[in-house]
Amino acid sequence: MTETTLMERIGFIGLGNMGRPMASNLCRKGFSLIVNDLRAAPVQALEALGARSAAGSAVVAAGSDIVFTMLPNSATVLEVVAGPDGILAHLQVGGVVVDMSTVDPLVTDRLALAAAAKGCAFVDAPVGRLVSHAVRGESLFMVGATDETFARVQPLLDAMGTTIHHCGGVGTGIRTKLVNNYLAIVSCAFNAEAVALSQRFGLSLEKTLDVIHGTTATNGQLKMAWPAKVLKGDTAPGFTIDLAHKDLTLIVEAANAANVPVPIAAAARESFSTARGQGQGAKDFSAMADVWCDLAQVTRPRLQ
Secondary structure, eight states: OOHHHHHSEEEEEOOSTTHHHHHHHHHHTTOEEEEEOSSHHHHHHHHHTTOEEOSSHHHHHHTOSEEEEOOSSHHHHHHHHHSTTSHHHHSOTTOEEEEOSOOOHHHHHHHHHHHHHTTOEEEEOOEESOHHHHHHTOEEEEEEOOHHHHHHHHHHHHHHEEEEEEEESTTHHHHHHHHHHHHHHHHHHHHHHHHHHHHHTTOOHHHHHHHHTTSTTOOHIIIIIHHHTGGGTOOOOSSBHHHHHHHHHHHHHHHHHTTOOOHHHHHHHHHHHHHHHTTOTTSBGGGHHHHHHHHHTOOOOOOO
């Protein structure tokens, strides 16, 4: 961590499940933070760690050199960053906006142009891994930025994570995130169908997984994530079915805009639509296993 970085004033907007622990880690590592969220509780939690609170995005931007955003969707990011009373309207020339949200890549491109017109830099740094990793300061970031701006924000990312990938220029981070999430989320959908089929066949879940993990059929969701979540009965949200559906929608739309057909992603999205239609959207996306077993009217799978 450089003296210059420690002296910079850091803003953080969006203290949700991911944003709050990441901002907390910045505070614990000695950075000066000014924060904002629509809810009082996470702001108060950050104040207890030494952060200052701000009444809105404009106040955060006016008091910051670098502003992080971790927000739920493209429309909110557009409004907070480029709205009439948003970050860019109040950030000083030479400031940096670092968006860690998962959004439409065309929104990222638009915001990068708007930032440049204001004499500011823009970074897309969407997050990999889960809330539990964010709490421990073990997040993974996929970063799109110029070399100069990446060097400026890297100490801050290091304070929040353990794995930082500089993917290229602005826009490459969010596009990498969509490719990554495509594989992670689609595998969740087809795993759910496969597990439901195994239970209909009356197979031992343990033995079936032993076989799968010894062949090329295995995947990270089934081998690492699910045994720690749904297969032990834990469907508390780390990454929700609603968010998985949102990301698949972004993936399908971005692919369509680039003239790349993704029929498997489109089909998987409708699997998540089914789960949401059954009121399961707030559960962890590994709960797709339970949803599909319920649809097949077989016992929900659990490891002994």
